[in-house]
Amino acid sequence: MRIDPKVSQRIMVTVLSLATGLALVILFFIIIFILSKGIPVLNWKFLSTFPSKMGKAGGILPTIAGTFILTLVALVFAVPLGVGAAIYLAEYIREGKTTKIVRFGADCLAGIPSIIFGLFGFILFVVILKMGWSILSGGLTLAFMVLPTIIRTSEEAVKSVPYSWREVSLSLGATKWETIRKVVLPNAVPGILTGIILSVGRSIGETAAIIFTAGSSLRLPTSLFDSVRTMSVHFYILSREGISMKNAYGTAAVLVILILAINLAAYWILHRFTKRNT
Amino acid sequence: MNAIEVKNLSLHYGSFQALKNVNVQFQEKMITALIGPSGCGKSTLLRCLNRMNDLIEGVKITGVVNFRDINIYAPGTDVVELRRHVGMVFQRPNPFPLSVFDNVAYGLRVHQEMKKIQLSAIVERSLQATGLWDDLKDKLSETATELPLYQQQLLCITRLIAIEPKVILMDEPCSALDPIATAKIEELMLELKKKYTIVIVTHNMQQAARVSDYSGFMLMGELIEFNKTGRIFTNPDDKRTQDYITGRFG
Ligand SMILES: Nc1ncnc2c1ncn2[C@@H]1O[C@H](COP(=O)(O)OP(=O)(O)OP(=O)(O)O)[C@@H](O)[C@H]1O
Ligand SMILES: [Mg+2]
Numbered sequence: 001m002r003i004d005p006k007v008s009q010r011i012m013v014t015v016l017s018l019a020t021g022l023a024l025v026i027l028f029f030i031i032i033f034i035l036s037k038g039i040p041v042l043n044w045k046f047l048s049t050f051p052s053k054m055g056k057a058g059g060i061l062p063t064i065a066g067t068f069i070l071t072l073v074a075l076v077f078a079v080p081l082g083v084g085a086a087i088y089l090a091e092y093i094r095e096g097k098t099t100k101i102v103r104f105g106a107d108c109l110a111g112i113p114s115i116i117f118g119l120f121g122f123i124l125f126v127v128i129l130k131m132g133w134s135i136l137s138g139g140l141t142l143a144f145m146v147l148p149t150i151i152r153t154s155e156e157a158v159k160s161v162p163y164s165w166r167e168v169s170l171s172l173g174a175t176k177w178e179t180i181r182k183v184v185l186p187n188a189v190p191g192i193l194t195g196i197i198l199s200v201g202r203s204i205g206e207t208a209a210i211i212f213t214a215g216s217s218l219r220l221p222t223s224l225f226d227s228v229r230t231m232s233v234h235f236y237i238l239s240r241e242g243i244s245m246k247n248a249y250g251t252a253a254v255l256v257i258l259i260l261a262i263n264l265a266a267y268w269i270l271h272r273f274t275k276r277n278t
Numbered sequence: 279m280n281a282i283e284v285k286n287l288s289l290h291y292g293s294f295q296a297l298k299n300v301n302v303q304f305q306e307k308m309i310t311a312l313i314g315p316s317g318c319g320k321s322t323l324l325r326c327l328n329r330m331n332d333l334i335e336g337v338k339i340t341g342v343v344n345f346r347d348i349n350i351y352a353p354g355t356d357v358v359e360l361r362r363h364v365g366m367v368f369q370r371p372n373p374f375p376l377s378v379f380d381n382v383a384y385g386l387r388v389h390q391e392m393k394k395i396q397l398s399a400i401v402e403r404s405l406q407a408t409g410l411w412d413d414l415k416d417k418l419s420e421t422a423t424e425l426p427l428y429q430q431q432l433l434c435i436t437r438l439i440a441i442e443p444k445v446i447l448m449d450e451p452c453s454a455l456d457p458i459a460t461a462k463i464e465e466l467m468l469e470l471k472k473k474y475t476i477v478i479v480t481h482n483m484q485q486a487a488r489v490s491d492y493s494g495f496m497l498m499g500e501l502i503e504f505n506k507t508g509r510i511f512t513n514p515d516d517k518r519t520q521d522y523i524t525g526r527f528g
Binding site: 094162164165167168169170171172173174175178182183187 | 328330333335358359361362365366368370372374375384385388389434437438441
């Protein structure tokens with residue numbers, strides 16, 4: 001028997017809207033759950049003081065600092081490298097074997113579990129290069145981890161800049177590099193930014209790779225060779241070792257708010273840029 | 279005097295020959311029109327004159343194009359320098375998504391460091407030359423891509439003449455515009471002719487007849503006939519030209 005197309009249409013719309021609704025409900029549930037448990041713990045003191053008794057009491061100041069500094073170091077390495085590679089792939093070499101291999105490699109790298117990156121970073125940076133558990137080891141490992149994302153999103157962003165703008169720039173006597181700098185890159189910024197924000201999110205949420213490479217020291221770092229603990233790692237240790245669920249939720253709430261804020265900022269930036277460009 | 283001289287120019291896109299042994303001279307401070315049916319190679323020939331075809335993969339070019347008596351296809355030619363002197367206006371208006379001012383200033387900024395005052399002066403002078411100044415003088419910081427289409431195209435011409443090229447190549451510059459805007463651009467071309475050599479590709483034969491001094495008729499990659507526009511449109515030598523301009527094909 002054939003189902004009346006109108007009926008099947010209605011069924012599909014219902015199913016799809018239910019699926020969407022369910023996804024939203026789950027998302028909200030998680031956020032509300034974390035915030036309701038965590039927000040009561042939050043106050044200025046929690047954010048601005050050092051933990052004591054391994055985190056059972058006191059605040060999370062060094063883990064906030066650790067999260068920021070690690071993410072920053074990762075970006076400092078990954079963004080120039082990734083955007084550079086993307087420009088090279090999109091503008092300087094022809095579509096062919098090389099681009100395919102690089103792209104395939106990037107896609108494979110993007111799918112590798114972070115703990116493998118952690119192990120790799122541990123062996124290469126911590127042990128072989130003798131950098132120890134440090135911001136540098138952790139930042140470099142994170143950089144490797146997010147590099148594929150940055151390359152691929154930047155490459156798409158660079159490619160999406162209309163050919164006619166490059167053509168006219170060249171026809172006005174600009175060199176290829178001037179054209180890239182003045183026409184291609186500015187118009188690729190929203191896309192590149194998207195990749196960077198995804199990477200920031202991934203860095204902030206990472207635990208395994210960081211424990212392996214940056215350690216979990218609760219002191220404020222004074223150099224790039226100091227070990228740090230990020231908020232995610234702190235949350236993991238607090239809950240895993242049953243030190244303090246209360247402070248774990250407080251940390252989680254800060255993380256969730258931070259991620260929401262970053263995404264909102266990203267949304268706002270993208271919106272402004274795209275409005276200007278179309 | 280001729281500004282550009284094309285000798286035995288042939289061009290292949292891969293295995294397809296788009297230009298077949300073209301010989302032509304473009305006179306200085308004259309308007310030359312290239313006409314012919316779709317796909318006959320007009321744009322291809324035009325883009326050979328500032329080496330824009332170099333950007334396309336798999337293009338092979340043989341022959342000579344002399345600009346000021348120097349072959350631009352000779353090895354070692356500075357293509358970037360060439361394009362400062364031989365500029366191009368495209369079929370679709372293509373201003374950058376920048377302000378009106380930054381659009382006009384684009385080429386200038388690329389070519390040399392300039393004080394803001396000097397830059398402003400040239401931007402104003404260029405906008406005046408294309409008749410846009412009165413309309414846009416209060417809109418210099420507005421985004422160019424939001425202007426009406428004909429102003430966008432005029433702005434593209436402004437952006438080009440700001441760098442004072444010697445030759446302006448125009449590839450169907452009016453095909454996206456209405457008749458009133460088209461008339462404005464034609465008027466402008468006649469004005470620009472005093473300073474610049476212009477080569478225009480057009481599908482609009484009235485346009486070719488109205489603005490050009492010389493016309494070339496192309497067919498399947500060949501330049502069939504080249505002569506004074508008056509002659510081409512009233513008494514062409516070749517029957518194929520005759521057929522085309524009387525609308526019997528194409
Ligand atoms: N990039 C390219 N690769 C392969 N073939 C091309 C390319 N560009 C143009 N051609 C072919 O070369 C021929 C001439 O193209 P060209 O664009 O110069 O024609 P045209 O006279 O400008 O036509 P139109 O009036 O439609 O613009 C056409 O047959 C076209 O299909
Ligand atoms: Mg064409």
